Amino acid sequence: xxxxxxxxxxxxxxxxxxxxxxxxPAGAPFAYLVTPNADHLVRLARDPARYGPLYRDAAWRLLDxxxxxxxxxxxxxxxxxxxxxxxxxxxxxxxxxxxxxxxAMLGGSRATAAAIAAxxxxxxxxxxxxxMGFDADPAAFEAALRFVEASAARFTFLCVGSPxxxxxxxxxxxxxxxxxxxxxxxxxxxxxxxxxxRAPRLMQRAGMExxxxxxxxxxxxxxRYLVDDPAIIGLLWRERSALRRxxxx
Numbered sequence: 001x002x003x004x005x006x007x008x009x010x011x012x013x014x015x016x017x018x019x020x021x022x023x024x025p026a027g028a029p030f031a032y033l034v035t036p037n038a039d040h041l042v043r044l045a046r047d048p049a050r051y052g053p054l055y056r057d058a059a060w061r062l063l064d065x066x067x068x069x070x071x072x073x074x075x076x077x078x079x080x081x082x083x084x085x086x087x088x089x090x091x092x093x094x095x096x097x098x099x100x101x102x103x104a105m106l107g108g109s110r111a112t113a114a115a116i117a118a119x120x121x122x123x124x125x126x127x128x129x130x131x132m133g134f135d136a137d138p139a140a141f142e143a144a145l146r147f148v149e150a151s152a153a154r155f156t157f158l159c160v161g162s163p164x165x166x167x168x169x170x171x172x173x174x175x176x177x178x179x180x181x182x183x184x185x186x187x188x189x190x191x192x193x194x195x196x197x198r199a200p201r202l203m204q205r206a207g208m209e210x211x212x213x214x215x216x217x218x219x220x221x222x223x224r225y226l227v228d229d230p231a232i233i234g235l236l237w238r239e240r241s242a243l244r245r246x247x248x249x
Contacts, residue, residue: 002080004072005041005235006048009061009080017062017083022096024181026154031059032169032182035085038065038229040162045235054166057173068232075240076249086188093120097155100124104151106144107160108189115193126151135164145171149178156182159189
């Protein structure tokens with residue numbers, strides 16, 4: 001484990017994470033995977049009591065931000081390997097999930113689900129798109145939980161945005177009525193369905209995927225990328241200072 005900004009991240013590259021997930025059978029005790037990025041980490045720092053349990057109760061925490069990793073290393077902090085959730089999801093669909101195996105997808109449109117099923121030849125994809133604000137509606141939230149529980153899927157993709165997807169995952173874990181593995185994957189399936197274009201590989205490797213997404217959808221993402229997320233710099237600086245005072249850096 002590598003501790004960064006209050007979270008213990010798994011020290012796993014994509015291949016190791018994929019192998020771990022592939023080895024989990026459908027009947028395995030329920031567990032979920034989260035892929036925090038800068039937005040998640042800033043939110044966590046601002047309200048650790050509310051958001052901390054969502055990430056700490058996850059079985060696996062993989063860093064999904066090249067920007068955070070590079071800033072951390074620049075400041076002399078140890079950074080975990082970067083495993084983008086979109087890349088892990090794509091590999092899981094392409095190499096692990098069998099066409100006839102039940103697969104649950106919470107969130108995304110009907111068109112997204114149909115495109116994913118067609119692209120990967122999935123014949124047992126169960127889909128439920130909860131209404132906007134379902135996390136504040138007890139009946140709608142319960143319906144989302146029951147959908148996952150009834151699907152009996154080996155893998156469940158939770159793509160209703162953060163922190164709602166982590167809330168669903170933790171609620172499923174605490175209820176103890178479901179088996180298998182859930183992945184909190186955000187917009188990953190929209191990229192794979194072709195509804196949203198992902199940044200060119202060169203931009204991804206350069207840590208500039210955020211700029212590509214901002215250019216594609218400035219109205220929705222401007223505040224996140226230009227106002228909220230830059231706070232990550234101060235958070236990393238404070239962590240560096242605290243470690244130095246403690247003689248651990």
